[in-house]
Amino acid sequence: MRRSRPPGSVPPSRSRPEPAPRESRAPAGEARELRLYGLNAVRAVFARRPEAIRKLYLTEARIPALQPLLKWCVAHRVGYRVVEEQDLQRLAASAHHEGVVADVLREEPQPLSAWLRDLPEGPSLALWLDGVGNPHNFGAILRSAAHFGVAAVLLPKHSTLALSGAAARVAEGGAEAVPLVRLGRSDNALAQLRGAGFALAATVVEGGADLFRTPLPERLVYVLGAEGEGMDRDFAAACDLRLSIPGTGAVESLNVAAATAVLLAQWARSR
Incomplete structure (x- = not known):
């Protein structure tokens, strides 16, 4: 017996699926x-x-x-x-x-100058991903960023990080909610961001100010380092703040995606 479908439903179209398109991270x-x-x-x-x-x-x-x-x-x-x-x-x-x-x-990342031009006045938070590469971490970061209303994720000029299917799935829709911005030279990007009223906060495992005791600026860029290696020291020194998330010491540090959620929650709380 032929199965009926609900009124207004779309009948299925069947054929052999095509192979996946090639996807480059560069x-x-x-x-x-x-x-x-x-x-x-x-x-x-x-x-x-x-x-x-x-x-x-x-x-x-x-x-x-x-x-x-x-x-x-x-x-x-x-x-x-x-x-x-x-x-x-x-x-x-x-x-x-x-x-x-x-x-x-694919939606291409926009230039920093275009993003800053269209950014509204008032409090704003962005993430600068300095070496984050794991797609599952990237997806989790995008999910947290969407939840807390992050204005953009900033990608360094030569970063190979790009949205993948795995990252988008982990983001649970967050990849469409948070713009990606491609930076130029780091020194130019720092100058542009500071000119727009942003302070930059390097997130470090140890030696930084206590996140929960430090007043956070209304316009802030958290800079997140690579999994394992952390942030480049010279770059961290060039930032306006260096922040650490205090803990028990039972583990060395938080995963970068988990740390991001804590950082974003603290900024949102301070608003």
Whole structure:
């Protein structure tokens, strides 16, 4: 017996899924398309910039939850495919696809000057990622940044960090909520940020002022160092503040993503 579908539902389109587009982490060679997976990551793109969606793959079980997106795909002639669980796992190169994969146009980071030009007056917080590279940490940082209303994530000129499918899934939609900004030379970026009223706070494992006892400026950039190595010492010395998160000493330090959540919460509390 043929199964009926709810009124107004979109019938599935089936065909063999295509292989993933190549994705480079180098800024100069970033692929134009990005393969996203995870329900909240895909929904966030659909909510903010649906025109970026190029192709959609989903399991049959996800059809009811994604009806608005499927109808949009039909109306705008964007291809979608209903596929099996193992196909999605292959497409996402992950078992954590949550029943949906989408190929979307990558949103390029904006220049620092453009971001500063459009930034409203008043309190503002940004993150400068000095060597953070793990995509799961990057995704967790974006999730916390979206939760606490961070105005931007700043990427150094030669940083190889770029949004990946894994980072976007961990961010749970946060990747669409927080702009990425590409910096120029560090000394120029420091001057531009200070000219816009920002202070820069280096986050260090030890030797910094107690985060919970230090007044935090209204316009602040937290500078976060690489996992393991921490911040470059000369760069830390060039910042206006050096902050540490006090603890019991039972462990050497917090993971960079966990530390970011603590730092952001303290700035938000001080406002």
